[in-house]
Amino acid sequence: MFDYKLLAALAAVVEQTGFERAAQVLGLSQSAVSQRIKLLEARVGQPVLIRVTPPAPTDIGRRLLNHVQQVRLLERDLQGQVPALDEQGMPERLRIALNADSLGTWWAGAVADFCIREQLLLDHVVEDQDVGLKRMRAGEVAACLCASERPLAGARSLLLGAMRYRALASPEFMARHFPAGFDPAHLPRTPALVFGPDDYLQHRFLASLGLAEGFLHHLCPSSEGFNRLAKAGMGWGMVPELQVEDALADGSLIEIVAGHPVDVPLFWHHWRNGGQLLERLTRHLHEGAASWLVPL
Amino acid sequence: MFDYKLLAALAAVVEQTGFERAAQVLGLSQSAVSQRIKLLEARVGQPVLIRVTPPAPTDIGRRLLNHVQQVRLLERDLQGQVPALDEQGMPERLRIALNADSLGTWWAGAVADFCIREQLLLDHVVEDQDVGLKRMRAGEVAACLCASERPLAGARSLLLGAMRYRALASPEFMARHFPAGFDPAHLPRTPALVFGPDDYLQHRFLASLGLAEGFLHHLCPSSEGFNRLAKAGMGWGMVPELQVEDALADGSLIEIVAGHPVDVPLFWHHWRNGGQLLERLTRHLHEGAASWLVPL
Structure with missing residues (x-):
């Protein structure tokens, strides 16, 4: 079997972002930690580590860390059955890839109680859906939340619901660009807000109106920044309804065409043999998601 | 000189995220756009393009796009003096690297009027400060907002002010982890929220209290997600004051130790020969930043 003392040293250095703190947490001297890393590399x-500040895992280091994470999950299952095995009662970590809009809106409300109850720490990785699944295939994340249904081999996907997006702009923006109401003829010279190069929500919205016009755009890869740029009148954009309930109520954002939402499905991808903790989190999300997402 | 028809085709394909829309905007057939790209590559x-959906520039493609952007800025300056040159009055683009917390808070309010008045489109790139400066050196962005003062050769840096961060948590979180008030002895088993591996604000905060304890942490690379995880009681974290004025007022977030803010300076890095538009944006930020940031 592997020498888990060495792997634990690697995990501590990365998780504690340095040799000094890793040594504190492990109750070792800094040079002992350093020796363990060198031995592992030999x-x-x-x-296994790039010596920058903070130390970053190499590709092989990341694979090892993922293995450590999976072993910890299995250990945790066993500890539930044999409590005396539990050395420290330290919390577990799960690394999860998800879309920025989920993390910026409903995610915290959906997982907080579970994490507190289970003493679970989360490493969130914000990724476009395709990249998220790639990271899962590479063993870098334990689960992935994305719009794509098709599961990886050895994994399951579960539909949680959909996020509802609306095409919104500020009233000033509408008065400036569509003084007589929405008019497709003005679209090519009307700036839109686009989250990133993989963001096709604006195109989907226009397609739902039978339009295929090109448009100018600002790029803004930040959920909250996107929302603020829209409120400041810089462009129209597809915003998750969950994020702007207040703004819709007080009129600081309005629909550019009323009643044309775009629903984006969200699938939870998780390994079949990911351990009981991941299974419980999956069940928790499945049960609770309906209160945050719209049914599809 | 370069054949700018070819470069304009490249820019249109990338900016419009496809050949079809690029053709529309350029008033050409799709095959004409495709031929121009092939000729450029020859x-x-x-x-110069990776044929994915949407087409992405290669490294050399990005350099060419940056060159197009700089030429456009120079053309724009000239058009101001010789208005008849202005073919289409199309808006300009500037690509700017900045930190997620600025984009998520004060940035929109600071730049919206300027962008609307100047018909300026922005490509925001969210980066940690070191990466942002690297991107500027590589010619990928025209300007960069970051905490590092030292300008690149050929560039200037300008202090705009500082963002003030406070160490915050929900009242429930405080009751759970610090029932008798903040106690450093509990830190090692109290989860913190960390934005990413380069985020040392928590360490700086603890250092300002004379503490060097390690701590557990969740990773959350999303400003709004961070804020929501804090409100949901999952951890304590350093949150920009600008983002949580309401939460501080209504008590949904409280300081874990009162009166110990951490101020992070923000420097605006811009090329000296970046054209008049970039200079005007620089002046606009310099004049307006005081109303968003705290003085250093």
């Missing part, structure tokens, strides 16, 4: 025959 | 001797 065994695998290549570097 | 001239530079390598691909």
Whole structure:
């Protein structure tokens, strides 16, 4: 079997973002931690850490860390059955890839109670859906929340519901660009807000109106920034309804065409053998998601 | 000189996220756009576009796009003096790297009027400060907002002010982890929220209290997500004051130790020969930043 003392040293250095704090947490001297990392590197025959501040895992280092995470999950299951095994009662970590709009809106409300109850720490990775699934395939994340249904081999996907987006702009923006109401003829010279190069929500919205016009755009890869740029009148854009309930109520954002939402499905992808903790989180999300997302 | 018809085709394909829309905007057939791209690739001797959906520039493609952007800025200056040159009156684009917390808070309010008045489109790139400066050096962005003062050769840096962060948590979180008030002895088993591996604000806050304890943490690379995880009681974290004025007023977030803010300076880095539009944006930010940021 692997020497888990060495792997635990690697995990501590990365999680504590440095050798000094890793040594504190492990109750070792800094040079002992350093020796364990060197020994690990001698065994695998290549570097596991890039010595920058903070230390970053190499590709092989990341694979090892993922393995440590999976072993910890399995240990945790066992500890539930054999409590005396539990050395420290330290919380577990799960690394999860998800879309920025979920993390910026309903995610915290959906998972907070579970994490507090289970003493679970989360490493959130914000990724476009395709990249999220790639990271899961590479073993870098334990689960992935994305719009794509098709599960990886060895994994399951579960529909949680959909996020509802609306095409919104400020009243000033509408008065400036569509003084006589929405008019497709003005679209090509009307700036839109686009989250990133993979963001096709604006195109989907226009397609739902039978339009295929090109448009100018600002790029804004931040959920909250997007919302603020829209309120400041810089462009129209597709905003999650969950994020702007207040703004819709007080009229600081209005629909550019009333009653044309775009619903984006959200699938929860998780490994079949990811351990009981991941299964419980999956069940928790499945049960609770309906209160945050719209049914599809 | 370069053949700018070819470069304009490249810019249109990337900006419009596809050949079809690029053709619409340029008033050409799709095959004409495609031929121009092929001709450009024949001239530079390598691909300028990766044929994915949407098409993405290669490294050399990005350099060419940056050149197009700089030429457009210079043309714009000239058009101001010789208005008849202005073919279409199309808006300009500037690509700007900045930190997520600025984009998520004060940025929209600071730049919206300027962008609307000047018909300026912005490509925001969210980056940690070191990466932002690297992107500027590589010619990928025209300006960069970051905490580092030292300008690149050929560029200027300008202090705009500082963002004030406070160490915040929900009242429930405080009751759970610090029932008798803040106690450093509990820190090692109290989860913090950390934005990303380069986020040392928590450490700076603890250092300002004379503490060097390690701590557990959730990772959350989303400003709004961070804020929501804090409100949901999952951890304590350093949150920009600008983002949580309401939460501080209504008590949904409270300081874990009263009166210990951490101020992070923000420097605006811009090329000296970046054109008049960039200079005017710089002046606009310089004049307006005081109303958003705290003085240093």
